[in-house]
Amino acid sequence: MSLALSATDRAALIGRHKSAIDGSLQTRLTTVAVAAGLVGLFVYGLTTLEVSFWRVITGFGNLGTFVVLMLPPDPGTWARGMLFVKALFETIAIAFLGTILAAIIAFPLGFIAARNVIANKVVHFLARRSLDTVRGVDALIWALIWVNVVGLGPFAGMLAIMTSDIGAFGKLYSEAIEAADRKPVEGVTSMGGGKLHEIRFGMIPQVLPVIASQVLYYIESNTRSSTIIGIVGAGGIGLYLAETIRTLEWQQVSFLILLILAAVSAIDFISSKLRFAIIGKRAI
Amino acid sequence: MTLAIDRNDPAIRAHADLYRREMAAKNRQTLIGVAIFAACVVVAGIGSEANPVKFFENVWRFPKYILDTMPTLRFATLGADLAEWFWGLKGWLKLLWQTVLIAYTGTIMGVVGGFLLCFVAAANLGKSGWLRFATKRYLEFCRTVPELVFALIFVIAFGLGPLPGVLAIAIHTMGAMGKLFSEVVENIDMKPVDGLTATGAGWWQVIRFAVVPQVLSNFASYSLLRFEINVRGASIMGFVGAGGIGQDLIEAIRKFYFTDVSAILLLIIVTVMLIDYGTERLRHSLISLEHGK
Numbered sequence: 001m002s003l004a005l006s007a008t009d010r011a012a013l014i015g016r017h018k019s020a021i022d023g024s025l026q027t028r029l030t031t032v033a034v035a036a037g038l039v040g041l042f043v044y045g046l047t048t049l050e051v052s053f054w055r056v057i058t059g060f061g062n063l064g065t066f067v068v069l070m071l072p073p074d075p076g077t078w079a080r081g082m083l084f085v086k087a088l089f090e091t092i093a094i095a096f097l098g099t100i101l102a103a104i105i106a107f108p109l110g111f112i113a114a115r116n117v118i119a120n121k122v123v124h125f126l127a128r129r130s131l132d133t134v135r136g137v138d139a140l141i142w143a144l145i146w147v148n149v150v151g152l153g154p155f156a157g158m159l160a161i162m163t164s165d166i167g168a169f170g171k172l173y174s175e176a177i178e179a180a181d182r183k184p185v186e187g188v189t190s191m192g193g194g195k196l197h198e199i200r201f202g203m204i205p206q207v208l209p210v211i212a213s214q215v216l217y218y219i220e221s222n223t224r225s226s227t228i229i230g231i232v233g234a235g236g237i238g239l240y241l242a243e244t245i246r247t248l249e250w251q252q253v254s255f256l257i258l259l260i261l262a263a264v265s266a267i268d269f270i271s272s273k274l275r276f277a278i279i280g281k282r283a284i
Numbered sequence: 285m286t287l288a289i290d291r292n293d294p295a296i297r298a299h300a301d302l303y304r305r306e307m308a309a310k311n312r313q314t315l316i317g318v319a320i321f322a323a324c325v326v327v328a329g330i331g332s333e334a335n336p337v338k339f340f341e342n343v344w345r346f347p348k349y350i351l352d353t354m355p356t357l358r359f360a361t362l363g364a365d366l367a368e369w370f371w372g373l374k375g376w377l378k379l380l381w382q383t384v385l386i387a388y389t390g391t392i393m394g395v396v397g398g399f400l401l402c403f404v405a406a407a408n409l410g411k412s413g414w415l416r417f418a419t420k421r422y423l424e425f426c427r428t429v430p431e432l433v434f435a436l437i438f439v440i441a442f443g444l445g446p447l448p449g450v451l452a453i454a455i456h457t458m459g460a461m462g463k464l465f466s467e468v469v470e471n472i473d474m475k476p477v478d479g480l481t482a483t484g485a486g487w488w489q490v491i492r493f494a495v496v497p498q499v500l501s502n503f504a505s506y507s508l509l510r511f512e513i514n515v516r517g518a519s520i521m522g523f524v525g526a527g528g529i530g531q532d533l534i535e536a537i538r539k540f541y542f543t544d545v546s547a548i549l550l551l552i553i554v555t556v557m558l559i560d561y562g563t564e565r566l567r568h569s570l571i572s573l574e575h576g577k
């Protein structure tokens with residue numbers, strides 16, 4: 001017996017199981033409708049956003065010229081190179097201190113916003129919404145506001161990173177606390193522990209590894225956001241980045257980008273090592 | 285019978301000693317960790333010019349600034365006051381819509397790019413080692429360079445307007461999605477892939493019929509999450525002239541049009557919250573769709 005299928009057999013087979021092969025009409029129509037909607041909105045977006053063919057072509061032409069001009073990366077003078085490295089250090093300092101301070105300040109807020117610690121519905125709602133509002137405003141906007149308060153410089157940037165992260169951390173903490181196991185808490189209560197004992201011995205040991213790993217992750221991602229905070233004058237490497245791009249010093253731009261890439265991947269590496277040291281190989 | 289422990293029993297004493305030594309070692313380790321951490325904080329404090337005195341001298345300006353941005357709303361003339369506060373509502377809504385469109389078109393472009401590249405970057409499907417390495421480094425570059433830096437460069441290359449904003453968001457999204465997608469692909473069940481390979485399917489056919497059906501709902505969920513992030517990102521693109529509501533916002537902040545700042549911020553926050561809520565609903569229904577099957 002041969003295993004090969006003749007053309008007529010194949011056609012008969014497909015004919016018999018047509019509905020199974022094609023799938024239901026409704027699913028197909030939904031798929032087509034969703035795809036058409038997505039593509040339609042995309043095309044509408046392209047037309048209203050002044051994306052014309054020639055503009056794209058000339059733009060990419062310019063971009064190619066810039067890339068050629070960027071090579072090789074060169075800070076110009078030695079003194080300027082040192083200035084860039086100092087700015088990079090400032091950037092990392094902003095990210096680190098901002099994240100740490102936010103993590104500390106958000107700690108009590110996380111407990112207030114957690115439903116299982118404070119069961120009051122109104123308090124819960126208000127705490128969550130205020131954290132959402134703080135989180136919804138970008139760090140760059142906070143930087144603009146803090147520049148008005150403490151003046152130009154990295155201190156304003158640090159405070160901006162801190163402010164926007166308080167919102168993010170508060171939310172993350174409260175979710176970690178809500179997901180925590182009730183049993184250790186009940187154990188502490190049964191031994192006669194008060195509310196603070198419950199939090200200290202029942203909750204904190206459970207949530208601390210989650211929190212530590214989140215803090216490390218945020219230090220990493222804040223290094224990226226603090227590189228641009230200098231664009232509004234809040235310290236760090238962003239000031240030089242914006243300046244060199246606007247004055248078309250392409251070799252310095254590529255040098256700065258290389259510095260950022262190196263710093264971010266170094267911090268990536270360190271923080272993933274630390275994360276594994278804290279939580280073990282368990283993925284969070 | 286009593287449960288009391290004889291403290292002079294050598295076995296128990298050895299045990300206690302061991303415990304004490306282990307604890308001392310652990311404490312030492314913790315102490316070293318704390319010392320390193322404290323040193324880092326001090327160095328970072330110096331680096332970022334953190335100055336508590338300056339902070340406490342000026343901190344009153346922060347609530348004052350927030351209060352200054354609040355409009356005067358009187359109950360008697362609420363309608364007129366609101367109209368005065370949101371005097372530019374029509375123009376702002378237009379810019380807000382542009383912001384959302386920038387985020388949307390950028391997300392679509394980035395997701396498509398990330399989708400095409402993730403199969404090359406995934407360790408379990410990747411064709412050749414060096415191609416995978418190059419793709420991974422490329423994606424890393426795309427997501428490490430901040431969007432705003434891309435926007436600054438594109439504004440010079442393409443001219444002012446929303447186009448550089450769209451492209452900046454697209455590139456950054458491609459980097460982030462390419463990585464997330466390839467991680468999803470690396471976690472798939474390999475049996476369908478083996479099955480299709482056994483029937484003689486080519487690389488693209490394997491991906492189309494064995495991989496994509498497994499990962500599509502996850503991809504859609506990540507893309508929705510990214511869209512929300514990109515709306516936030518698009519709202520500041522205007523700071524460097526790359527379109528959207530950011531240009532009005534930075535003008536209001538720079539020129540101290542206080543009530544305009546709060547009005548625009550409020551619009552942005554409400555939009556982000558609505559989109560956050562909408563995408564979350566969509567994601568939950570996607571997840572339940574997957575589990576319902």
